[in-house]
Amino acid sequence: MTVWVLGDQLNLEAAPLQHDDHVLMIEAHGFGERMAYHPQKLALVFAAMRHFRDELRARGFDVTYLTAETFAEGLDQFYDAAPGTDLVTMNQPSHGAGERLRELVESRGGSLTLVENDLFLTTPAEFDAWAGDSDTYRQEHWYRHVRRKTGILMDGDEPAGGEWNYDDQNRETPPDDWTPPEAPRFTPDETTQEVIEFVRERYLDAWGSVDDFVWPVTRDDARQALDHFVETRLTEFGPYQDAMVDGEWALSHSLLSAAINLGLLTPHEVVDAVEDAYWDGDAPLNSVEGFVRQVVGWREFMRHVYRRSMPELAEANQLDQTESLPAAYWTGETDMRCLSEAVGHVYDHGYAHHIERLMVLSNFALVYGVDPQEVNRWFHIGFVDAYHWVTTPNVVGMGSFATDVLSSKPYASSGNYVNKMSDYCSSCPYAVSKTTGENACPFNALYWDFLKENEELLRGTGRMGLMYSHVDRKDDEEWDAIRSRAAEIRRMGEEGTL
Incomplete structure (x- = not known):
């Protein structure tokens, strides 16, 4: 054998x-x-x-x-x-x-x-026993189940600290004078440099830059990356995990997903290392729980939802979205500061953190009306940690709301979210305070147009009542202006003049 x-x-x-x-x-x-x-x-x-x-x-x-x-x-x-x-x-x-x-x-x-693939924390049989015959799944229920079963971040029968979720402590924006710790860098050795040159010469149509390659490619390097995260970045990971800062691609994120998805690290050991930091008093609970949720909750959950929902998941499009990706996703050339930064991070590093992925790249494509499969292909192409089982549930299910298999509402928002979680809007030529008019933030008109266009499906959907109460307050004149601005934004997106 x-x-x-x-x-x-x-x-x-x-x-x-x-x-x-x-x-x-x-x-x-x-x-x-x-x-x-x-x-x-x-x-x-x-x-x-x-x-x-x-x-x-x-x-x-x-x-x-x-x-x-x-x-x-x-x-x-x-x-x-x-x-x-x-x-x-x-x-x-x-x-x-x-x-x-x-x-x-x-x-x-x-x-x-x-x-059996043992590079995951949980098995298909365990998830199937938990889910039964259901064809819709909610991450929070699964996350708590796994923590109870494994004892991860548990104090007896109760979650450490008494709460399952510390998201309310993990939505801060850094002060103006904050500087994130330097991201770990692994200088390519001779073997890696040979590969980089081969890739540069062979794949002439590849999208992105290979010039600043810093990823760990060995088990020893991956272990160093894990140690660096726990010792240097974990403490501030939690409060700033949803933040976006001009000119910063890594912030305090772990940058471990690619190494985990290759098998260089296992989810068991990264969770153990982070949990030990909490019990030893070296990291705050909100940061540790936030990271554990990403691995124990989302990564495991997405793998199983994908497995049970394929092949239909890959073709899902419940909103009947048909637009092509705006040219800016390929060029990075746009006056939208948030979109330019996020695309630039992917082009330069093959990486953007989870809020850039969900609330900028996916969110804009969603309210713009892009075909979910086209968005999925872009993510699959662009990210160093992307595999079909990774991108499809995250992008088609969560980011594009092409199915309600794992979410009861779309992750759609206006420019207000970006303004709250970043410093981008202050240096952007588009006005986040405006919905219509020449320099109005593109997110805003697209967002309201999206809600109106998909009202039949979304009105009454979980947690959408407040948004539709705002929809109901707008008169015909305002809707005409919104639709006109949204159409203009789509034309600019297609022409590359956004």
């Missing part, structure tokens, strides 16, 4: 590696041309795979490492040299991926055993 280690399973403690020291790895290059994937994403995956190969060999594993255009071609090479070999791999979280790999192997005369 040979263990097929895939590019998102780079963990020495993975179950299959405990039973066999023969390993197959295939670095397939062709997928990087199916979409204009961010070059840092491509470099991260290939560099991490090569370093893991070297680590395995240093530990005595017999590693067959193949480069090919596709998995199919790589398997042809492998089975030409080792006909009939039986393979085992952990099942991938992306829909149908495991079965597609099994078909490729069996068509070449081998067999592929798919085993």
Whole structure:
């Protein structure tokens, strides 16, 4: 039996590696041309795979490492040299991926055993037992269930500190004189630099810059990144986790999601490290709970909702949105300070934090009316931590409200939210206080137009009553001005003059 280690399973403690020291790895290059994937994403995956190969060999594993255009071609090479070999791999979280790999192997005369993916905190069986036959899911209920079951941040039968949720302490904006801690940087070694040059030369259509590559690509680097977060960034992570600051792409965020999704870190160890900091008195509870919620709550929850809701989730569009992404999502050229900053962060780093993702990038696409699948593709292309199982529930389900499978209301807002949580509006040529008129914030007219356009579905939806009471106060003249401004914004978005 040979263990097929895939590019998102780079963990020495993975179950299959405990039973066999023969390993197959295939670095397939062709997928990087199916979409204009961010070059840092491509470099991260290939560099991490090569370093893991070297680590395995240093530990005595017999590693067959193949480069090919596709998995199919790589398997042809492998089975030409080792006909009939039986393979085992952990099942991938992306829909149908495991079965597609099994078909490729069996068509070449081998067999592929798919085993439980142990790079998550919870199993499909555990979620299915909790969810039963339901086809709608709420994260808060799942989050509390997992904490009770695992004992994470629990004081006996009660949540640590007496509350499950400390969001009310985690919505602050930093003072003007605050400077975030410097983000960790991992200088590319020779192996990584070779990969970066390969990506730069091979993927000429890739969207984004590979010049400032600082991501951890080894287990040791990932552990250093975790230690840096706990020791340097965790304390201020909580209160400022929803904030956006001009010129700052990382703030106090952990920047660990890419390493976790590759397997370089496990959710167990990052949660343990953060929880230990609380119990040892080294980090405040609101910061620790906020981070634990992201991993124990959202990451696990999204994986299972995706699994149970596919393939319908990928095609969902309950609002019948059909617009194309504004040109600014590709160029970053827009007078909208918030959108320019968020797109710029993705272009330069392959990363933007969760509020930029949800309340700027997704929110603007939502009120603009963009096709959810087009938004999903953009996120899948642009982020170093993006996989289909990650982006689809977050973007299609949560950000685009294309289905109510995991949210009872859309995460739509006017420019007021951005103004509250950032310092962008003060330096933006658009006036956040205006809904209509030449320099009115584009968010505002689009937001009210969105509510009016989708009134039949949204009125009466959970927590939307207050917004529709404001809708009811607007007269025909105001609605005409709003619709005119919204149409103008969409024309500007299409023309690249936003």
